[in-house]
Amino acid sequence: MGTRCEGLRDSLSPIAYYEEYSHFRLDCLKIDDNKELSMSANEDLAKERARCDFNVSEITNILDGGIERTKQRKKIESIALSNGKCCDVTPEETLGPKERYENAIRKSCLYTKIVKDQVLTLTGLEVLGSNSSVLRRTADAFFKDISPFLLHLGMFVPTIMGQGTPEQQSYWLPRALDFQIIGTYAQTELGHGTFIRGLETTATYDPDTEEFVIHSPRLTSYKWWAGGLGKTSNYCIVVAQLYTQGKCYGIHPFIVQIRDEDTHMPLPGVRVGEIGPRMGFNTADNGFLGFDHYRIPRNHMLMKNSQVLKDGTYVKVASHSKLTYGTMVFVRVMLVNEVAFNLAKAATIAVRYSAVRRQSEKISGEPEPQIIDYVTQQHKLFVCIATAHALQLSSNWLWKTFSAVLADMRGGNTENLPELHALSSCLKALSTSDSAALIEQCRLACGGHGYMLSSNLPLLYSFVTATRTYEGDYTVLLLQTARFLIKAWEQAESGNPVTPTVSYMEEAVVGNKYKWNGSAEGIIKAAYYVAAGKISSSVTSIRKRMKNGKAFEDAWELTGVQLVAAAEAHCRAVICDVYRKETVRLTANSSPNVKTVMDQLNMLYLSHWALERTGDLLRYTSTTEDDIISCQQRYEELLAAIRPNAVGLVDAFDFPDEILQSTLGAYDGRVYERLMEEALKSPLNAEPVNRSFHQYLKPLMQGKL
Ligand SMILES: CCCCCCCCCCCCCCCCCCCCCCC/C=C/C(=O)SCCNC(=O)CCNC(=O)[C@H](O)C(C)(C)COP(=O)(O)OP(=O)(O)OC[C@H]1O[C@@H](n2cnc3c(N)ncnc32)[C@H](O)[C@@H]1OP(=O)(O)O
Numbered sequence: 262m263g264t265r266c267e268g269l270r271d272s273l274s275p276i277a278y279y280e281e282y283s284h285f286r287l288d289c290l291k292i293d294d295n296k297e298l299s300m301s302a303n304e305d306l307a308k309e310r311a312r313c314d315f316n317v318s319e320i321t322n323i324l325d326g327g328i329e330r331t332k333q334r335k336k337i338e339s340i341a342l343s344n345g346k347c348c349d350v351t352p353e354e355t356l357g358p359k360e361r362y363e364n365a366i367r368k369s370c371l372y373t374k375i376v377k378d379q380v381l382t383l384t385g386l387e388v389l390g391s392n393s394s395v396l397r398r399t400a401d402a403f404f405k406d407i408s409p410f411l412l413h414l415g416m417f418v419p420t421i422m423g424q425g426t427p428e429q430q431s432y433w434l435p436r437a438l439d440f441q442i443i444g445t446y447a448q449t450e451l452g453h454g455t456f457i458r459g460l461e462t463t464a465t466y467d468p469d470t471e472e473f474v475i476h477s478p479r480l481t482s483y484k485w486w487a488g489g490l491g492k493t494s495n496y497c498i499v500v501a502q503l504y505t506q507g508k509c510y511g512i513h514p515f516i517v518q519i520r521d522e523d524t525h526m527p528l529p530g531v532r533v534g535e536i537g538p539r540m541g542f543n544t545a546d547n548g549f550l551g552f553d554h555y556r557i558p559r560n561h562m563l564m565k566n567s568q569v570l571k572d573g574t575y576v577k578v579a580s581h582s583k584l585t586y587g588t589m590v591f592v593r594v595m596l597v598n599e600v601a602f603n604l605a606k607a608a609t610i611a612v613r614y615s616a617v618r619r620q621s622e623k624i625s626g627e628p629e630p631q632i633i634d635y636v637t638q639q640h641k642l643f644v645c646i647a648t649a650h651a652l653q654l655s656s657n658w659l660w661k662t663f664s665a666v667l668a669d670m671r672g673g674n675t676e677n678l679p680e681l682h683a684l685s686s687c688l689k690a691l692s693t694s695d696s697a698a699l700i701e702q703c704r705l706a707c708g709g710h711g712y713m714l715s716s717n718l719p720l721l722y723s724f725v726t727a728t729r730t731y732e733g734d735y736t737v738l739l740l741q742t743a744r745f746l747i748k749a750w751e752q753a754e755s756g757n758p759v760t761p762t763v764s765y766m767e768e769a770v771v772g773n774k775y776k777w778n779g780s781a782e783g784i785i786k787a788a789y790y791v792a793a794g795k796i797s798s799s800v801t802s803i804r805k806r807m808k809n810g811k812a813f814e815d816a817w818e819l820t821g822v823q824l825v826a827a828a829e830a831h832c833r834a835v836i837c838d839v840y841r842k843e844t845v846r847l848t849a850n851s852s853p854n855v856k857t858v859m860d861q862l863n864m865l866y867l868s869h870w871a872l873e874r875t876g877d878l879l880r881y882t883s884t885t886e887d888d889i890i891s892c893q894q895r896y897e898e899l900l901a902a903i904r905p906n907a908v909g910l911v912d913a914f915d916f917p918d919e920i921l922q923s924t925l926g927a928y929d930g931r932v933y934e935r936l937m938e939e940a941l942k943s944p945l946n947a948e949p950v951n952r953s954f955h956q957y958l959k960p961l962m963q964g965k966l
């Protein structure tokens with residue numbers, strides 16, 4: 262048997278090897294008929310479901326945005342899941358980098374074909390609009406890591422839609438949506454990611470040939486990071502400094518062909534490749550890209566916001582200078598939904614596992630309790646469920662705000678863009694940061710088994726922690742929000758009207774201290790007062806520093822720590838507020854028990870953050886120690902109240918096992934059986950003795966090395 266396993270790798274291609282080998286791995290270990298690998302579902306989970314006192318599908322419908330949307334989602338999921346094999350026979354994480362990428366492309370094409378042939382015929386193009394989150398969610402049944410097509414749909418297509426003229430859209434969009442071309446978004450360079458005005462790639466207009474010459478003048482100007490750039494894309498959006506008639510007009514987006522449409526070879530003047538192994542995104546072929554005086558037609562500049570005429574004249578069309586940054590704003594809005602979804606997955610895995618896992622003794626001699634019965638475990642987990650709700654509802658609200666501002670801008674009104682930029686920046690920063698921290702908390706809550714890749718928690722973490730950096734780093738985006746807040750504070754101080762999300766400043770500038778009351782509305786008001794207090798302190802620091810002779814820029818820079826904290830506090834208050842209002846609105850017609858459990862989760866979230874920020878409450882409001890003690894007591898009562906419904910609450914996220922892809926989180930709770938099944942898929946188990954024994958271990962042990 263060992264000989265059969267050992268010889269196989271040499272005789273087959275890597276993919277064929279893995280596909281073949283996965284069929285007889287149990288045979289190799291002679292445990293294919295192991296009676297212990299039972300098929301029955303876990304009894305503890307069944308009991309948890311029996312004790313849940315609310316209608317699970319009611320909450321599913323609320324989170325989906327209505328019963329019709331749940332039906333639509335389930336229809337799309339069932340089409341995708343019943344077509345072909347979505348999951349790998351061999352776990353993708355056990356493949357080498359090349360095989361992993363090739364496998365990701367195979368699955369991306371399979372999924373794309375299913376969507377094109379069957380889902381689009383059912384839903385029309387709507388699936389690419391309001392249903393794109395369903396498409397994104399269903400994709401996880403195919404990919405544990407990232408599809409190399411993510412940037413095509415997530416940024417290439419949206420940039421054409423947002424930055425192209427109607428003519429450009431009608432030329433490029435049909436080709437892109439039909440996957441005749443595949444593109445990505447190459448903005449970041451080796452030398453600059455955050456400071457995009459400092460990008461070094463140039464696009465110099467040549468009126469003689471009516472072309473732009475794209476050039477990478479030095480190593481630091483090489484594009485770096487774009488997903489799907491290394492091997493997959495044949496086109497990309499390149500963001501470059503535009504030069505015409507001897508003058509630089511700043512950064513602009515261009516559509517650039519980088520590979521031959523037939524042979525896929527890089528075109529002359531293009532240097533493209535993959536950037537090497539990363540902490541996550543390992544199937545996304547993130548790439549580098551350099552140009553040597555590479556020419557593209559004039560009309561490949563995306564010209565909705567500004568144009569270069571045939572003779573080289575630069576014409577500014579847009580009424581706001583930052584509209585070129587539009588794709589980033591769009592993706593920041595999408596990311597809030599993205600991380601809410603990933604946090605919900607992690608919470609589902611950790612809560613189900615905690616109901617199955619038994620450990621230690623609460624009382625000597627008694628049976629080991631389910632770990633979910635430890636209050637410390639509830640403290641780790643229930644805030645994850647609540648945060649997933651808070652972010653999901655905030656993301657829906659942000660999407661509505663985004664759509665309204667977009668509609669205004671179509672009519673030429675950019676008045677609300679600064680507020681949208683401030684909101685999308687801080688919500689992106691906080692949602693990604695909170696989700697990454699809480700997914701890691703879920704992993705820790707699963708002990709050793711959480712460290713297994715087969716739990717899916719490490720992959721979820723590696724993906725979500727990247728969202729805190731890309732599309733605008735956490736600190737940098739909070740500083741953008743802080744700019745808006747400081748200006749708003751100054752407006753409120755001078756008695757001028759301010760925009761809705763900062764209207765709390767009008768009351769706070771007067772200098773009153775808010776008296777704590779433990780109601781939901783009271784906690785939210787206190788959170789706004791904390792934000793106002795921090796903004797006020799930042800303003801005072803900046804003014805003091807300027808009075809002492811510092812220039813505004815230096816005073817701002819020296820106050821950076823306070824400014825980030827102020828923007829964080831503002832955003833936390835907004836999330837608390839939106840989460841509360843949306844919960845009340847969405848459960849207005851719900852059954853009483855659904856109302857109760859949604860309210861409990863909401864109160865848990867509010868109390869959690871009040872307790873996390875006691876120092877701020879004591880400093881910026883009239884909260885007393887007794888108030889904090891009663892808040893702590895209320896928090897602990899909420900943990901106990903939510904406990905019987907915890908499994909029901911994660912079931913309400915309604916993830917099919919194929920999407921969850923976790924040994925610890927499957928619906929039937931067969932945790933130990935799945936862990937063993939996955940262990941047996943390890944390539945190291947394909948042979949009873951590894952060849953390194955003969956090559957190294959044996960000689961070492963026998964003193965013959
Ligand atoms: C057919 C089906 C097939 C299926 C196949 C399978 C596929 C499966 C998947 C299905 C998918 C479905 C799609 C779902 C997609 C969901 C998620 C998408 C995920 C995408 C992955 C993305 C990966 C990563 C990409 C990137 O990272 S791209 C690079 C991003 N880079 C950044 O974000 C850089 C950050 N830096 C900046 O934004 C700016 O430089 C800065 C804002 C920090 C500073 O800019 P600048 O220096 O110019 O400005 P100032 O600081 O001086 O400010 C001047 C004033 O301008 C205002 N300002 C700044 N920015 C904006 C803005 N954006 N809008 C408005 N105003 C802005 C400032 O506020 C200042 O104003 P003031 O002067 O009044 O104060």
Ligand SMILES: Cc1cc2nc3c(=O)[nH]c(=O)nc-3n(C[C@H](O)[C@H](O)[C@H](O)COP(=O)(O)OP(=O)(O)OC[C@H]3O[C@@H](n4cnc5c(N)ncnc54)[C@H](O)[C@@H]3O)c2cc1C
Pocket residue numbers: 412446447448449452453454455456485486487488542547727730731732733734735736737740
């Ligand atoms: C997985 C992944 C995928 C990506 N995909 C793409 C893609 O498809 N296309 C693309 O174009 N890019 C992509 N990126 C790049 C990404 O957008 C940048 O990495 C991100 O914007 C951060 O920029 P940076 O790397 O230059 O960080 P830096 O700006 O160098 O940040 C380093 C540190 O400096 C701090 N810092 C920087 N500026 C300031 C400031 N003004 N004030 C205070 N602190 C500051 C930051 O807070 C951070 O702590 C991707 C990145 C990752 C990790």
